[in-house]
Amino acid sequence: MLENALFYIFSALIVGCALAMVVSRNLVRSALFMAATFLGMALIFLLLHAEYLAVVQIMVYVGAISILFVFGIMLTKRERMEDTNGFNRYALAAAVVGLGVFALLARAVVVSSAALLRAAAGAAAAGASAVEAAGAVATGSGSATAVAAAAVAGAAATGAAQSPVASPAAWNSAAAISGVMLGPLALPLEASALLLLAALVGAIVMGKGTRKNR
Numbered sequence: 001m002l003e004n005a006l007f008y009i010f011s012a013l014i015v016g017c018a019l020a021m022v023v024s025r026n027l028v029r030s031a032l033f034m035a036a037t038f039l040g041m042a043l044i045f046l047l048l049h050a051e052y053l054a055v056v057q058i059m060v061y062v063g064a065i066s067i068l069f070v071f072g073i074m075l076t077k078r079e080r081m082e083d084t085n086g087f088n089r090y091a092l093a094a095a096v097v098g099l100g101v102f103a104l105l106a107r108a109v110v111v112s113s114a115a116l117l118r119a120a121a122g123a124a125a126a127g128a129s130a131v132e133a134a135g136a137v138a139t140g141s142g143s144a145t146a147v148a149a150a151a152v153a154g155a156a157a158t159g160a161a162q163s164p165v166a167s168p169a170a171w172n173s174a175a176a177i178s179g180v181m182l183g184p185l186a187l188p189l190e191a192s193a194l195l196l197l198a199a200l201v202g203a204i205v206m207g208k209g210t211r212k213n214r
Helices: 002-023 027-047 051-075 091-139 144-161 174-181 186-208
Strands: none
Touching: 002 027, 027 051, 051 174
16 A cells, blocks of 8 residues: 555656656756656666666666766856746647657556456466365365366466566566676676777767877
């Protein structure tokens, strides 16, 4: 009950900050509302027992990208900041595209939720069949085939309930993700680090410019 209430509170925070980021006419306030939106997403990840994703969300998006936006805005020479994020003629088109993306995401959530509910109902029915099979074995009634089929269905339901997909806390834990990143995916991780280092060096060289021959 408490998790549901927190989910709705954090969702309202995310939606409100996202709307404020779009409609605000001050770039600095828009950047701060964007950071608040990222922070709300991190709180949602915490509710889903995805601690690693929550920490990455805070460190990368809230602590790096948002601050980078703020530095870029503050280093830009502007006389007034009140009307630095004005609307243009593409506002209506942007609103239509945003509503279309929202509709697609909402449909995907509804379809996936319905599939999960059907799977849960099937697992519950299989578990009930397993219980009935156990009762039949105890009383000596029922055919051996029916009892065996019910037992197999109950085992499948138990396995589905214990799978990582049905247990987000076990699948998204920091230990599991770090084990994968430092195990089978260690080489791609180091390759991406070298790629980012090369991009950083290139940005420094391009920003420094070429020296004139003396």
